[in-house]
Amino acid sequence: MxxxxxxxxxxxxxxxxxxxxxxxxxxxxxxxxxxxxxxxxxxxxxxxxxxxRGVGAQAGPEVELPDADAAPAASAPTTAPAPAAPAAPAAxxxxxxxxxxxxxxxxxxxxxxxxxxxxxxxxxxxxxxxxxxxxxxxxxxxxxxxxxxxxxxxxxxxxxxxxxxxxxxxxxxxxxxxxxxxxxxxxxxxxxxxxxxxxxxxxxxxxxxxxxxxxxxxxxxxxxxxxxxxxxxxxxxxxxxxxxxxQADVDMTVKSLIAAPREQDTAAKVGEALATKRMWVAVNEGNPGGQVGIAEAQTPDGKRFLQLFSHPLEVLALGRGDRPLPFEPLQLAKILSSHIDMAGVIIDPAGPSIVVERDALTSVLILAVDIDD
Incomplete structure (x- = not known):
């Protein structure tokens, strides 16, 4: 203090x-x-x-990731690993x-x-x-x-x-x-x-x-x-x-890690936090065939990253009209384990943001192994 x-x-x-x-x-x-x-x-x-009022639903439908060859739900980063702003001009x-x-x-x-x-x-x-x-x-x-x-x-x-x-x-x-x-x-x-x-x-x-x-x-x-x-x-x-x-984590663990000066182990600490902290995803209904999907981003080299958000307000900040949906650690584990081509996650694309690649998400992936066993 x-x-x-x-x-x-x-x-x-x-x-x-x-x-x-x-x-x-x-x-x-x-x-x-x-x-x-x-x-x-x-x-x-x-x-x-x-x-x-009503931002951040308490429950929602099961959602699927868009197909890898489909248009990404959000603008991809211009360079890896930093995310780019949405396509619309800032002004x-x-x-x-x-x-x-x-x-x-x-x-x-x-x-x-x-x-x-x-x-x-x-x-x-x-x-x-x-x-x-x-x-x-x-x-x-x-x-x-x-x-x-x-x-x-x-x-x-x-x-x-x-x-x-x-x-x-x-x-x-x-x-x-x-x-x-x-x-x-x-x-x-x-x-x-x-x-x-x-x-x-x-x-x-x-x-x-x-x-x-x-x-x-x-x-x-x-x-x-x-x-x-x-x-x-x-x-x-x-x-x-x-x-x-x-709708917030009382400790603001993930948001605080992202907003603080970056250390060599920041991504690893965020990965560990994702194994215990509820996050949010951006759900959109504008995919081909009316499929409800979770927003993701792609890097120029084709790597796919699931977009995660530390609070519903982070979804609104992008101005895309997506709906925030709570996402528990086990749900994240299931997504990552069933989509082995998913390179990792990008958190709070509106900034400050961080990319956490798959090798730093071991604590999350273990959750899916425990369920299978």
Whole structure:
């Protein structure tokens, strides 16, 4: 858990203390009303919960992979192993937020010693006034990894050490209150500077799922991300966040591995995770003969990769009209064992993404052997 303290100082000295790590800190402290609130911020819900309702079916029909000689269900990577963007130009009006590169971004610190959630920060830069539901869902997609900062009124270290609930900063809009979260320490600093007479403020870095769970379990109407960065800010209703959490891996294991700097064994770790974690596939019904199939990609040399997704929002981000369907490890094992020409899987083609080849999927393939035995 990362902390920094803010005392009444000049505008150039908002972030005072360097980051500290406390392994014993509570991951999901209770939420208390803040004694002060940022001024001149009136949240406006710009996203319809209906845009996300029903995304990710809980059950579905048995689906088949398209034939190897049939047209692939999705655009193939231009080079192996990185996936390419869908065929439609990125500037197309109905396009979602621009697709991220296959490789994770370089980690940066807009305030020294405090790491940004770069994917979230960069996706927020694409949001303008009048952003579409699809664009805002694209921001939520990138928010589902890493950490966020939350503002705490007073000394967060002292509150944690004394076992007190954190006095989390909120924004009120009539009878509604919204929790604040931030993509970077600089965004926290900008929020503090909105106040005419700011009180002592701390920032705490917490896993994204912990932050969202606090909003869902607390008396909040929603979550405002980077409230001082208009128009590059978003407001997510609590119902939307609850739906996203219901369909997410609480540990965000696969998504976190893909979004983190790549190590030599990253693909192997992802392969091991796929043996225990539910994923999603993109189901389409536009194949010849009306066959319902799972989207795959092909490399220029003809290798076939099954497309897997860490969350239903990853399917929506491609803008192809595919339907997300939950996919258990055993289903993946059966597909791979029955299609020996399948070279492996590609996860989250919208980016960051990773190709996991067959030799790194031993833990998954063993599941099919156990069933046969």
């Amino acid at each position: 990362a902390l920094f303290s803010r005392r009444k100082k000049s505008a150039d000295d908002v972030v005072a203390d360097h980051i500290e790590t406390e392994d014993s800190a509570v991951d999901a402290p209770e939420v208390a009303d803040a004694p002060s609130e940022p001024a001149e911020v009136t949240p406006t819900i710009g996203i319809s919960v209906q845009a996300f 197309e009006p109905e396009r979602k937020l621009p697709l991220a590169p296959a490789m994770p971004p370089e980690q940066t610190e807009t305030v020294a010693g405090m790491k940004d959630n770069v994917l979230l920060r960069e996706s927020l830069k694409e949001v303008e006034q009048g952003a579409t539901n699809e664009q805002l869902l694209g921001v939520l997609r990138q928010a589902l990894q890493g950490h966020m900062y939350i503002r705490v009124n007073g000394d967060a270290r002292a509150q944690i050490s004394e076992g007190k609930p954190l006095a989390v900063a909120v924004v009120r809009d009539g009878d509604r209150q919204f929790m604040l979260a931030f993509s970077s320490a600089a965004a926290v600093r900008d929020s503090v500077q909105l106040e005419k007479d700011p009180t002592a403020t701390s920032a705490v870095a917490q896993p994204v799922t912990s932050v969202l769970q606090q909003v869902v379990s607390g008396d909040f109407a929603g979550l405002i991300v980077d409230n001082a960065s208009a128009p590059h800010r978003v407001v997510f209703p609590t119902e939307l966040l609850q739906k996203a959490l219901e």
